[in-house]
Amino acid sequence: MNYFLLITTRTNKFNADDIKGHYDHLEQLKKEGALEKYGPFSDGTGGAYLIKAASLEEATKIGDLDPLIQNGSSTLTIKEWLLR
Template sequence: MLRYLVMAFRTPEFQTSVVDDHYAFLDRLKQEGKLELAGPFTDKSGGAYLIKAANMEEAESIAFSDPVHTTQSSVVTVYEWNAK
């Protein structure tokens, strides 16, 4: 498994109602053993999380199913990260 950094930056269309769904999504990833770390930025511009996936395609599939992405509340990008 490789590590991928998912960055989510709020858009002007950010919906506060999506926050609970986003946290439920992260909780599910944690239970599945795919989420290592997650948290918001202190300036409230968005957040990031670190996931494990077999490849970029799987990582993007996971990240792009995040409710903050599907509601267009945030711009989500995925980076393969060789963190140590």
């Protein structure tokens, strides 16, 4: 398994109603053993979460299921992180 950092950045279409679904998504990832860490940025522009996935393609599928992304509240940037 590899580590991927999923960075969410709020758009001008951000809807606070999408936050509950976002946290539900993270809780599901936690139950599946894929989620390592997560949290919002202190400046309120978005947040990030660290997951384990087999590939960039799998990480992208996971990120695309996030309601923040599906509903256009945030954009998503994914980076494979070579943790030491």
